[in-house]
Amino acid sequence: xxxxxxxxxxxxxxxxxxxxxxxxxxxxxxxxxxxxxxxxxxxxxxxxxxxxxxxxxxxxxxxxxxxxxxxxxxxxxxxxxxxxxxxxxxxxxxxxxxxxxxxxxxxxxxxxxxxxxxxxxxxxxxxxxxxxxxxxxxxxxxxxxxxxxxxxxxxxxxxxxxxxxxxxxxxxxxxxxxxxxxxxxxxxxxxxxxxxxxxxxxxxxxxxxxxxxxxxxxxxxxxxxxxxxxxxxxxxxxxxxxxxxxxxxxxxxxxxxxxxxxxxxxxxxxxxxxxxxxxxxxxxxxxxxxxxxxx
Amino acid sequence: xxxxxxxxxxxxxxxxxxxxxxxxxxxxxxxxxxxxxxxxxxxxxxxxxxxxxxxxxxxxxxxxxxxxxxxxxxxxxxxxxxxxxxxxxxxxxxxxxxxxxxxxxxxxxxxxxxxxxxxxxxxxxxxxxxxxxxxxxxxxxxxxxxxxxxxxxxxxxxxxxxxxxxxxxxxxxxxxxxxxxxxxxxxxxxxxxxxxxxxxxxxxxxxxxxxxxxxxxxxxxxxxxxxxxxxxxxxxxxxxxxxxxxxxxxxxxxxxxxxxxxxxxxxxxxxxxxxxxxxxxxxxxxxxxxx
Numbered sequence: 001x002x003x004x005x006x007x008x009x010x011x012x013x014x015x016x017x018x019x020x021x022x023x024x025x026x027x028x029x030x031x032x033x034x035x036x037x038x039x040x041x042x043x044x045x046x047x048x049x050x051x052x053x054x055x056x057x058x059x060x061x062x063x064x065x066x067x068x069x070x071x072x073x074x075x076x077x078x079x080x081x082x083x084x085x086x087x088x089x090x091x092x093x094x095x096x097x098x099x100x101x102x103x104x105x106x107x108x109x110x111x112x113x114x115x116x117x118x119x120x121x122x123x124x125x126x127x128x129x130x131x132x133x134x135x136x137x138x139x140x141x142x143x144x145x146x147x148x149x150x151x152x153x154x155x156x157x158x159x160x161x162x163x164x165x166x167x168x169x170x171x172x173x174x175x176x177x178x179x180x181x182x183x184x185x186x187x188x189x190x191x192x193x194x195x196x197x198x199x200x201x202x203x204x205x206x207x208x209x210x211x212x213x214x215x216x217x218x219x220x221x222x223x224x225x226x227x228x229x230x231x232x233x234x235x236x237x238x239x240x241x242x243x244x245x246x247x248x249x250x251x252x253x254x255x256x257x258x259x260x261x262x263x264x265x266x267x268x269x270x271x272x273x274x275x276x277x278x279x280x281x282x283x284x285x286x287x288x289x290x291x292x293x294x295x
Numbered sequence: 296x297x298x299x300x301x302x303x304x305x306x307x308x309x310x311x312x313x314x315x316x317x318x319x320x321x322x323x324x325x326x327x328x329x330x331x332x333x334x335x336x337x338x339x340x341x342x343x344x345x346x347x348x349x350x351x352x353x354x355x356x357x358x359x360x361x362x363x364x365x366x367x368x369x370x371x372x373x374x375x376x377x378x379x380x381x382x383x384x385x386x387x388x389x390x391x392x393x394x395x396x397x398x399x400x401x402x403x404x405x406x407x408x409x410x411x412x413x414x415x416x417x418x419x420x421x422x423x424x425x426x427x428x429x430x431x432x433x434x435x436x437x438x439x440x441x442x443x444x445x446x447x448x449x450x451x452x453x454x455x456x457x458x459x460x461x462x463x464x465x466x467x468x469x470x471x472x473x474x475x476x477x478x479x480x481x482x483x484x485x486x487x488x489x490x491x492x493x494x495x496x497x498x499x500x501x502x503x504x505x506x507x508x509x510x511x512x513x514x515x516x517x518x519x520x521x522x523x524x525x526x527x528x529x530x531x532x533x534x535x536x537x538x539x540x541x542x543x544x545x546x547x548x549x550x551x552x553x554x555x556x557x558x559x560x561x562x563x564x565x566x567x568x569x570x571x572x573x574x575x576x577x578x579x580x581x582x583x584x585x586x
Contacts, residue, residue: 023392115296141327168316169316229543
């Protein structure tokens with residue numbers, strides 16, 4: 001259906017050869033600009049250390065080798081006391097606990113905003129929406145001292161709670177909108193059948209809210225997995241560095257680093273995300289679009 | 296609403312999320328504003344001892360690099376709001392009306408950088424832009440791009456746009472998919488050509504989407520820190536510093552002045568900028584609704 005519609009009003013555009021050529025040239029140009037930096041970094045990472053400075057057409061290595069990837073692991077551990085497996089483990093721990101915590105609390109709070117009554121509801125909601133626009137760096141200094149005061153600085157908990165405070169409003173925002181779109185007849189039927197509010201949430205709303213929850217999971221996963229400044233400042237102990245923090249250390253260290261090792265280090269962080277994206281790309285794009293449209 | 300009146304058990308649903316939001320977002324937000332009137336450094340345990348009035352603000356007012364950071368922040372926001380939005384609008388229209396065989400794949404490729412960590416993206420570009428990097432090999436130049444005071448901010452804008460263009464693109468694409476096609480069909484009958492169609496029908500109809508994309512990019516522009524951090528660390532000297540990175544430099548950077556109070560006053564300025572924009576947005580929205 002969508003496709004036939006598209007071709008329908010694409011018809012006059014099809015008839016114009018200028019438009020046809022223009023679109024091809026422009027899109028090709030942008031595709032090259034997007035792909036080249038990533039492909040080039042990948043190319044650097046699979047060259048043998050001896051031939052790292054030369055390649056055919058900038059991209060095709062003279063000698064393929066995975067030596068740089070071995071070097072990247074050892075360089076990180078020996079020079080900077082960070083290890084890639086450890087970084088990934090830390091990121092997985094921080095990301096999963098943040099996402100689970102934020103989603104769970106947001107579901108309950110969003111339900112109270114959409115289906116229950118309490119004083120000052122709308123003004124509280126507006127404060128939450130307003131806080132979404134604030135850059136995370138504004139909270140950096142007071143959060144740092146707050147986490148010291150609680151005695152949890154340099155622990156996973158510190159970063160998870162900081163993320164939760166920052167991201168819970170987004171979760172509530174998306175889920176409330178979705179809960180309110182669910183037809184009233186369904187909840188009213190549940191009430192007639194004598195369901196408690198908790199059963200209503202668990203049995204009726206949650207099964208219907210799966211797409212909204214998926215959207216939230218994707219947005220929160222990206223935000224927490226890629227987050228840098230909180231993770232860097234609240235977890236300064238190298239054994240609990242997340243992937244972006246460890247990578248930034250490798251990439252900006254004062255020690256000499258071979259360009260092949262450098263590129264392999266960057267690719268180690270990009271390739272897993274690329275694989276996940278390849279599998280779930282539809283959900284990623286739909287999730288981020290939906291997240292944006294809810295603003 | 297399930298209940299006609301407020302019930303105490305409602306709080307059980309609300310309070311856990313509200314508690315974390317208040318303690319880890321609202322409380323530090325307010326504290327940050329207050330702290331900008333105090334002098335303290337990273338090693339002190341009692342923060343509210345040395346009240347210094349407006350000294351921190353006077354300090355940044357007299358700091359030439361603060362003004363550069365402020366100017367750079369606005370430049371970056373300008374780049375995100377106008378350049379990124381403009382290119383995304385063009386690309387989305389081209390892909391949507393261009394009858395591409397692989398339009399889904401094209402969108403996915405352009406979108407892909409959005410899911411990467413800005414740190415990874417910054418490091419990819421850092422090697423490309425370095426003096427012995429591949430950009431100079433391709434262009435046959437020997438130019439130190441990232442040490443150029445006049446160019447460095449534009450390079451940061453370029454890398455930022457490179458990463459986030461796909462985000463604006465997919466939002467525009469969603470806007471195009473929900474477009475009213477009757478007007479386009481009517482213009483077919485009137486014999487409008489493709490450029491007339493784009494400029495007098497599609498672009499005006501997309502105006503609400505354009506506003507949304509601009510607002511999102513504006514917020515994103517103020518957030519940008521990671522790319523600056525790995526690409527230049529605010530250098531050369533402090534000429535590519537933005538407010539967020541200058542806050543970091545003043546309060547946390549190794550080898551920085553370690554003046555947390557001054558950092559808090561920079562945070563105050565960021566806060567004030569966002570607040571001004573938010574209020575302007577509400578006023579503009581109300582005026583549009585009136586008309």
